[in-house]
Amino acid sequence: MLKINNIEKSFRNGDEVVKALNGVSLEVKENEFVAFMGSSGSGKSTLMNILGCLDTPTHGEYYLNGENVALMSDEDLSKVRNEHIGFIFQTFHLLPKLDAVGNVKLPTRYSNISDEEATEKAKALLIKVGxxxxxxxxxxxxxxxxxxxxxxxRALINEPTVILADEPTGNLDSKTSEEIMSLLTALHKQGQTIVMVTHEDDIAAYAQRVVRMKDGRVLSIESNDGEVSNV
Incomplete structure (x- = not known):
């Protein structure tokens, strides 16, 4: 479903070129739950932005559902973000003047479904998440x-191929974090593919695989059944 080959991402900081990602390759299969871990500066957030089509790599290839993202136009990328990727952010990114239904409906503005259908779909999803x-x-x-x-x-309303969750429990207490992770686990069991960034081992433990990163590289990929593969 998601496949990246030798991804590099460089940023210029004055006269210095900083490599945020340095030759990262991995694959996320349909209905997997994968967590990325690493300290600040490890490259995990940069990689998440590339997977979410919010940024493009300096070098390397990214395939989403078999299509090379690098060959897509800006219009195609916008369509992919809206139709195939559901985003969950640490700071929620909700519009304060809209109620829950209005916030959940937002991604449907760029789809073909009617406002009435979007409202009913939003209500059904809000029931689903309690x-x-x-x-x-x-x-x-x-x-x-x-x-x-x-x-x-909101991330689910366009029935995305994959949910990208960036520190989804970062602003929550431990009890609420458990509730949110139980909800994500239930969605995964129902067939949803999830890729998550976290710095907490107990949160990463909910995933099937943990990708540990440092200095823009993948150090290891650990299965939560105990298997570890070094990269």
Missing amino acids: LEHRMFHKPFEMSGGQRQRVAIA
């Missing part, structure tokens, strides 16, 4: 965990 009593509440009227559930429902 927010049937918060559908018409605005973000400031909800807890952090409830806001993240709205964000998860």
Whole structure:
């Protein structure tokens, strides 16, 4: 489903060229749950941005559903982001003036479904994530965990190929983090492919595989059944 070959990403910092990613290759298969771990500067967030088609590599190839992303136009990339990728962010990224239904509906503005259909779909997803009593509440009227559930429902509304979760529990307490991870685990069991960035070992433990990164490289890929492969 997601395949990257020898991905490099460089940034210029004055006269210095900094390599954020240095020859990263890996594959995420359909219905996998994979976590990326590493300290600040390891390259995990840069890699997530490339996988989400929010950034492009300096060198290397990225295939999404068999298509070479590097060959896509800006319009094609926008379509891929909207139709194939669901984003969950640490800071939720909800619009404060919209209620839960309105926030969940946002990605459908660029699709072909009617507003009425989008509303019904948003309500069904909010029920799915346990927010049937918060559908018409605005973000400031909800807890952090409830806001993240709205964000998860929003990520699901266009039935994405993959969900990319960037530190999805980073702003939550431990109890709420467990609830959100249980929800993501349930979605994975229902067939959803999930790629997650986290710096917490207990959160990464929910994934099937953990990709550990350092200095723009993959150090190891660990299966949560105990198998470790060095790269």
